[in-house]
Amino acid sequence: MEALSDAFRALGDPTRLRILRLVGQAPLNVSELVSLVGVAQSSVSHHLAKLKGLELIREERQAGFTYYSLAVPPTDPRWPLIRLAHDAEDAHGDRARLTELLRRREDRASLNEKLLEPGQSWMLWATALSTLLPPLDVVDFGCGTGVLTVELARWARRVTAIDCSASALGQAQARAEREGLSNVTFLEADLHELPLGAGKKDLVVVSQSLHHVEHPEAVLAEAARILKPGGRAIVLELMPHQEKWVKERLGHVHLGFEPEALKQQLAKAGFKAVSITPYGRDGGDPFRVFLLTGVQK
Numbered sequence: 081m082e083a084l085s086d087a088f089r090a091l092g093d094p095t096r097l098r099i100l101r102l103v104g105q106a107p108l109n110v111s112e113l114v115s116l117v118g119v120a121q122s123s124v125s126h127h128l129a130k131l132k133g134l135e136l137i138r139e140e141r142q143a144g145f146t147y148y149s150l151a152v153p154p155t156d157p158r159w160p161l162i163r164l165a166h167d168a169e170d171a172h173g174d175r176a177r178l179t180e181l182l183r184r185r186e187d188r189a190s191l192n193e194k195l196l197e198p199g200q201s202w203m204l205w206a207t208a209l210s211t212l213l214p215p216l217d218v219v220d221f222g223c224g225t226g227v228l229t230v231e232l233a234r235w236a237r238r239v240t241a242i243d244c245s246a247s248a249l250g251q252a253q254a255r256a257e258r259e260g261l262s263n264v265t266f267l268e269a270d271l272h273e274l275p276l277g278a279g280k281k282d283l284v285v286v287s288q289s290l291h292h293v294e295h296p297e298a299v300l301a302e303a304a305r306i307l308k309p310g311g312r313a314i315v316l317e318l319m320p321h322q323e324k325w326v327k328e329r330l331g332h333v334h335l336g337f338e339p340e341a342l343k344q345q346l347a348k349a350g351f352k353a354v355s356i357t358p359y360g361r362d363g364g365d366p367f368r369v370f371l372l373t374g375v376q377k
């Protein structure tokens with residue numbers, strides 16, 4: 081009874097009711113809610129804290145953002161309240177704005193994949209070259225939604241795809257299933273301390289994940305620990321840049337790395353024969369990437 085009366089009280093606020101209804105339709109982050117509801121970020125955060133305190137919504141980290149979604153199952157005594165909110169008049173046009181926001185989000189996701197495969201032709205080359213590789217046991221550090229994971233799984237004996245985000249892992253798993261790949265193990269874990277045995281893997285791939293972690297040197301040491309002697313690490317990273325907005329918007333911890341400094345970190349972590357391959361994208365792009373490879377000593 082008390083939970084019900086608390087929920088009634090909390091939902092007496094029309095903005096809070098709109099937020100609850102929106103996150104009941106799709107997981108949304110604070111910036112998205114600000115743009116949908118049209119109130120200040122501090123106010124949205126306050127409403128979210130209240131709803132979360134009453135366990136009406138839950139939060140989950142995904143690719144550096146916190147997403148909020150409805151946490152009330154139909155068996156909950158408060159469910160009729162949720163239904164009432166859902167069916168209430170949409171005087172602000174929230175539904176139409178949400179549909180547009182989700183459409184833009186999907187466009188951005190597919191654009192990212194296109195950018196990863198310029199002209200789509202590298203895919204053919206990668207497939208052709210991968211036929212030359214022995215069947216390796218590969219670990220994908222920070223697999224995200226699994227775009228690279230599935231490409232690795234096409235030729236690897238087994239891929240262990242690791243991420244700390246359950247939601248990203250869910251999307252990666254769905255992608256692997258869609259592609260008919262059954263040689264991927266998905267593991268929710270922190271790259272700083274992996275629940276994997278020492279000296280068993282052939283290859284660790286760290287693509288665009290190192291700038292997300294607090295202690296890159298500890299993550300590289302984990303890579304060295306789980307590799308067999310002679311196993312290899314491949315790191316794809318951003319060059320140093322000044323785009324500070326990526327910290328808040330994308331959850332980056334580091335604004336890129338000096339290749340030479342990262343090379344030294346790899347050597348310190350236990351890798352030899354470390355090589356750097358720079359890669360220049362078109363001049364206007366603030367994000368330039370480079371590759372580092374090393375062999376476990």
Ligand SMILES: C[S@@+](CC[C@H](N)C(=O)[O-])C[C@H]1O[C@@H](n2cnc3c(N)ncnc32)[C@H](O)[C@@H]1O
Nearest residue numbers: 222223224243244245269270271287288289292
């Ligand atoms: C930009 S994504 C990289 C995705 C993919 N590797 C690629 O190249 O497309 C970075 C991923 O690292 C994950 N991540 C960040 N910190 C982590 C940590 N400490 N442990 C595990 N995963 C982490 C994030 O959840 C995110 O999915």
